[in-house]
Amino acid sequence: MEVEKTALYNYHKNLGAKFVPFAGYEMPIQYSEGIVKEHISTRTFAGFFDVSHMGQFFLEGDGTLEKALEKIIPADLSSLKINQSKYSFLLNENGGIIDDLIITRTEKGFCIILNAACKNNDIKKILKHLEPEHKYKLNNSLALIALQGPKSVNILENLFPGVSKLRFMNGNNFKFNGAKVYVTRSGYTGEDGFEISIPNNKVENLVKIFLNHKVKPIGLGARDTLRLEAGLCLYGHDLNEEINPIEADLKWAISKKRIKDGGFNGWIEIQKNIENGSSKIRIGILPEGKIIAREGTKIFSAEDKEIGKITSGTFGPSINAPIAMGYINSEFSKIGSKIKLEVRGKKYNAKISQLPFYKKSYVK
């Protein structure tokens, strides 16, 4: 398979990026200052992220489109207003998560932001449910840039007057260098911020303005530490087809109306899990000391019974300690419980923590 590059590839290179292959793309993992500095500058000032590898999938259609999508996406699309976004999932027949996504109602239908590694498979699954009159397009001529951090709003308001009035998970159309851009107040860092969908041929001009405002470019490395501190899941690690949204502790992302009315893939399984509790559940973990427990680390109870596995683990620069997420047998999942983690053959003490590790400051 040929490795793909985003429109900003050469620009990243000039900024000192180190690249890694990620979901079929050559993506910056970090720039010259390193992950910790990138992380801290996002939390204290602002950082921009090239997330153009993600799929921007546009759908057009009448009311039947909404009904078709609701069969595989458990969001209450009928209540979604134009320019409003919701975090949701594509579900398989058992309620397993095929992908997690952001769906936005547009004037003509919907836009769905899909994970890069999943997008082609996702589209195949979505197409099975569409009617012949529904139109669709994976728009590869658009870049996607996230601007995240407390100063994002001031910087972006100069460029796009009115963005400061957007509420979290709401967006609007703006103009940039004569081109139409779409800005939503959203992100993946636990900070206030925006995501900007912009034509590939304008994206360099946009990030030049960010750099002039002393906004740092942020790679995948800090994106991972930021999202994990914020308790957010990474598909392929914390979420997969063997895990349903209840097990992932993401019940909040399914509206009460949809849980009651059903009519989507995996509804029965999900309802059962809500009523009886799921056998495993996603939790936050704080290891004692400095030990880092990475993905795959086995989790044991205080009595040495194997009870689960870590799905993401790293060092959290803002809380200055190691952090992790994983799945354990629900009976052991009480917050504050002592557990053990097996790292390189030795067991280390840890405890179950609330998520997020780092308090969010979204603008509601």
Place this chain on the structure above:
Amino acid sequence: MIEKKFSKKHEWVAIEGEIATVGITKHATEMLGDIVFVELPEVGKSLEKESQAAVVESTKAASDVFSPISGEITEGNKSIVDAPESVNLDPEGASWFFKIKIKDKSELDSLMSKAEYDKFVAENPS
């Protein structure tokens, strides 16, 4: 003057009589990124040349540190366990990893000089 030698796995060895001090090179720290965890071998442990001796973790991943020579561990640098980030600041000075009692001085011959190591790094970019 203390003689300093380098391994292809990016460790440095400073030799003072029977004892060698081992650490990782500046180039190694640049490849690893921000170091957030260090695990050292226990004092008294016997290590073979090129066997796994210590663990260093960055925000990205865990990596092994190997002992460039055989011998017995005499001391570990506790300060880098308490402050792993100090390895990024002074990897070839204060942030050494461990001291080892040299078992076989002839093993040192297979290690590189500073000039040879710099050439090796230039020819083998990460």
